[in-house]
Amino acid sequence: MATVTEIGPRDAALQAAFCDYVPQVFRRADFRRWREWGEWDDDYRAYSVFEDGRVVANASVMRMRLRLDGQEVQAFQFGAVGCVPSHRSRGLARVAMTAALEACGDTPVLLFANPTVRQFYPRFGFQPWLQTLFAADHEAVPEGPPAPMLDLGDAKMRAHFAMLSREGLPSTERFGARGYATVASWTVANGFARPLRQLGPDTWVSSSVDGDTLYLDDVFTLAPFDLRASIPRLIDRPIRHIRFGFTPERWWPGAVEAGEDTEADLFVRGFTPSRTAHRFPVLAHT
Structure with a gap:
């Protein structure tokens, strides 16, 4: 029977095997740069099935501080769930999922997955949950000093980013998170x-x-500011519309619902997200 190995932040050799696994299952994804940045911390754990020294199946969990209708909820978000092509149809991803869920206990869990695996996660008690797109009509032209771009390859920048994410205002209180800089840095990396x-x-x-x-x-951000007045510094040409990657009730109350988010399907287990239309921040997706 397949056994599962837990990989944590100090397991360098096992992390290397995990990093070899990821691009075999997710062609555009890689953990090497993120790992080199030192972003793999105690909040991230991989539950991997090994064969002959290589990871062949996996389910990872990231500890999350969810914001749910203004309240903080401790949770886990799953990611990197899958199995290498040569070992599929043997139930190995199921073994990894089971081990990861056992480690989570009764703590709420969420995950985002592509539409091809919609039938897989309900087997583990997950239910799909609608995500809504938000948009606003807004005309603006470039004005003032352009907001400079920031490089998270700089360790000091990453440290400041982590502080802003940990201590700042959540982008949404409806269904969002705090302290997810290491999740966001992975998408940047x-x-x-x-x-x-x-x-x-x-x-x-x-x-x-x-x-x-x-x-x-x-x-x-650490404090409220006038986002509308800042728009001219974020653009290099005239705009007429804004699309939001999160629920903008705090920053743009006049935003309207603009359809269903179909880029990634949300599944939840052990909790109920807000009943009000929402979009979990895209930079908080694992």
Whole structure:
């Protein structure tokens, strides 16, 4: 019977085997740079099935501080769940999932998955939950000093980013999180995230412009500020629309629902997210 090995932040050799596994299952994903940055901490654990010294199946968990209708809830988010192609149809991903869920106990769990595995997670007690897109019509032109881009390859930048995420205002209270800098840094390390821009020493946003639309994926700040007045510093051409990567009830109350988020399916276990329309911040996805 397959056995599962837990990989933590101090298991260097096992981490290397895990890093070899990931691109075999998720072609565009890699953990090497994130690991080199020192972002694999005690909050992240991988539960891996090994054969002949290599990881062939896995389910990882990231400890999360959820914000749920204004309350903080301790939870875990799953990620990197899968099995290498050569070992599929043997139930190894199920073995890894079972071990990871046992480690979580009764703590609430969530995960995001692509639509091809919609039938897999309900077998473990997960239920799908709708995510909503949010948008606003807003005309603006570039004005003032452009907000500089920030490089998380710099250790000091990462430390400041971690502080903003840990101590700052959550981008949403409806269904979001705090202290997820190591989750966001993984998306940055893989080139999946929009640029981080600095509006002030303690105010960073993740954003970029495509056509006449500003895509605003997240806000990290210690104190409230006027986001609307800051838009001209985030754009390099005139815009007419804004799309949000989170529920913008705090930062843009007039935003409207703009359909269902179909990029990744949310599954939850052991808790009920907000009944009000919401979008879990995209930079908090593992």
